[in-house]
Amino acid sequence: MNNFWTLAGFEFKKIFRRKTFPAAILICLGIMAAAVFSSLSGGSFHHSVGRDISKYEAMKLDKEVILTNRGYITPQLISRAILSNREMISNKDNYFVNEYGSHLKEDAYIRYILPYEPVVELINKVYAEDLDCLAMDALSLEYMGEDKAVDRLGPETAEDFDSALKSFARAMALREEGLSQAEVEKNLELIDSIETPLYNDYFGGYEAYIMSSKSLALTVLFLILLLLSPVFSNEYEEKTDQVILCTKNGKGSLCRAKLFVSLVVSLLSAVLVMGLSWLALLLLYGFEGGKVNIQVVNPGCSYPLTLLEACCIHFISVVFASVLFGAFIAFMSARVKRSTAPVVVMGTLLTIIPMFIWIPLKSSGFMYELLKFFPVNSVTFDFDRSFVEIFGMLFTPYKFIWTLSAILIIVFSLLAVRSFKRHQPG
C-alpha cells in the first residue's frame, strides 16, 4: 500500500493540529448543545403554565399524560377523543373571556385534549373543510384554520377514520400542482400501502430532532468546510508542495490518503454531529416514538414510513450530502493555485445561496429536482410528492440523490487526485 495508512495518519495529524480545529469543534459542540437545550427551553409544554416547575419537568408531565393513550389509533380511541373534546367545549367553565374573546383554560386542555393531542390534531387535519388552511412546517402538516373539525364531528365518525385518512392523503396528492400523471399514480400507490390503524406514541425526541435537523446539518457542512478547505491547498500555501510532489509516494499514496481522510472526516462529522444530537434529544425526551407512523405528524405524506425510518432516511441523506460536500471541497482545495481562501468563500456561497432560491415544482420540475442536489437542500427533512423521472421510470428522490451523490463523490475524488497530481508550484 506504499505507506498509505501511515500517510493517512499524518493527514489526520495535520487536521487535528491546525489552529482552526479546536475552534471549529468548540463552535460545533456549542451549536449542538444549543439545538438540544433550546428545543426544551423554547418548547411549549402545557404543564409549565402557571406552575412553578422547570420546562423539563413540564415536558415530563406532558409526556406522562400523552403516554396514557399510546398504541394504535383505533376507532375507540378516536371516539374517546371526540367525546372528550365535546365534554370540554360544552362546559363554559373551561374557558375564560377577555377583550380578545373566549380562551380555553390550560387545565382544561391538559384534562380533555392533551391525552388525545396527536389524535385530535389528526382529526382536525383529516376532516378539514378548507385544505388551504393546511401548511407545512418542517415535516409536520399544521392546521391553521379557526374552525376545528373535532368540534363538529360525532363519535360515529371514528368508524371510517382510516379510509378518511387515505382519502385525505389522495386529495393532497391530486391537488399538488406540477406532478405528472405517473407521479400522481405513484403517490396513490404509496398511499394504498400505508398500514392502518396508525400507531401513536409520545414522539417529542423525534420531533425535536426533525425541528433542529436543518441547523444541525448546516453545522456539519460548515465543520467540513473549515476542516477540509486546507487539505490540499495548505500544501500550496505553505510551499510544502515542492517537497512532497517530488517524492515516490507524493503523487500516488499521498493523494489517496488525503482523499481518504477527507471522506472519513466528512463522514465522521455527519455521523457524530447528527448522531450525537439525535441521541442527546432522545435521552432528554425519551426513546419513545420510533414506531409512530409519519402520517400521525403529517397525514398528507404519501410514504408508508415510521418516524424512526423517516429520521434514518434523513440521517443517511445528511451523510451522503456531507461526504459529497467533503469530496467537492477536497476537489476545490486541490484545484486552487495557492490560497485556501477561495475554497472557503466558494464553499460558503455554495452552502448559503441555495437557501434563498426556491423554484416551485409547477414552474420547472427539472430545476426543482436540481436544487435538491445542493447540500443545504438535500439535508432538508423532506418527503414531498415529486419523483425523479428518467426514461419513463420513476425514482424515489432520496434514493436517487443517494445514488447520484455516490457517483459524484467518485467523480470529485478523481478530479481532486488529478488536480493535485498536475499541480505546479507557483
Next chain:
Amino acid sequence: MELRIDRVSKQYKNKLAVDRVSLELHEGVYGLLGENGAGKTSLIRMVCGVLRPSSGSISFDGLDVGDEEYRAVLGYLPQDFGYYPEFSAQDFMYYMASLKGLNKARARARTRELLELVSLSDVAKKKIKTFSGGMKQRLGIAQTLLNDPKLLVLDEPTAGLDPKERIRFRNLISRLGRDRIVLLSTHIVSDVEHIAGTILLMKEGRLLQKGSLEEVTQVIQGKVYELTACAERAEELARSYVVINYRSEGEKVFLRFVCEGQPPEEAAAAPAGLEDLYLYYFSEAKGHE
C-alpha cells in the same frame, strides 16, 4: 548512472524561462550558476518533476521524470519551501520517510542518523515553529537524504547557514557526489568553486557554459587584472571595466577587474577565478554570451 536532459524548454505566459537546455550528467557534483531569473529554479523543478516542461524530456537511467521509480531515487531541497510548523523535527522526518516509501524501522534508523548528521538530535522532538532559519535549512538537507538518493538536487542548500556549518555541508555534498549525481544551484560562487566538478552557467534560460573550473574560466584567462591606484584613478577605471573587487587600502584603492582590450599600464595580469567569470557574464554593464 545518467541524468539526461534533452532540449528542455519552459514557457510561461510571456516568458521563456528555459530555452532548449540539453545536458547529460553522470556521477559528480554539478554547480549551476546564474543570476536571478536565469531559469535555474525552473530547470531544477523540471528535473524534480514538480514542473512540467513545455517541450523536451528528462530521464534518469531510462526512467522518465514522471515515473514513480524516478522520484524514488530523487532527493530535492527547494530554495524556498515550507515545513509543518506544528510537527516536530522527528515527525517531519517520519512523514517525509513515508512519502519516500521507507518502512517504519528504516525511517526511524535514518531519521536518527540524519538528525545526528545535521546536529538536530537534541531538538528532534521540538516543534519546527521554534526553529531558526538555519535549523530549518539543516532539517531540509536531512530530509533530502532519507532515501539515499541517486540524484540529489539542491537549490541554495547553504543559505541561512553560518560559515562553519556551510563548510561542513560543502564537504558533505562533495562526499555525496562520489557515487551519485548532485545538482547544486547557488548564488554563493565559492561553494561551487570548492565542490563542483562541473560548472553549468545559465543566462536568460540558456546554458552558456559547461565544464570544469579550468575549462569555464578559460574564456577570461588573461583578461583579469589587478592594480593599486589613488581613489580618483580607481573611480575612473571602475567606470570603464567590470570591477570584481574594489578595496580601500588607506589612501589607495585595490582594484581587480576584467579587461578584454588593452589594460591600463599599471595593471598586472592575475589568474581568473569563477567569481571573475560570473561577473564577466552577469555584470549589467556587459552582455557577454
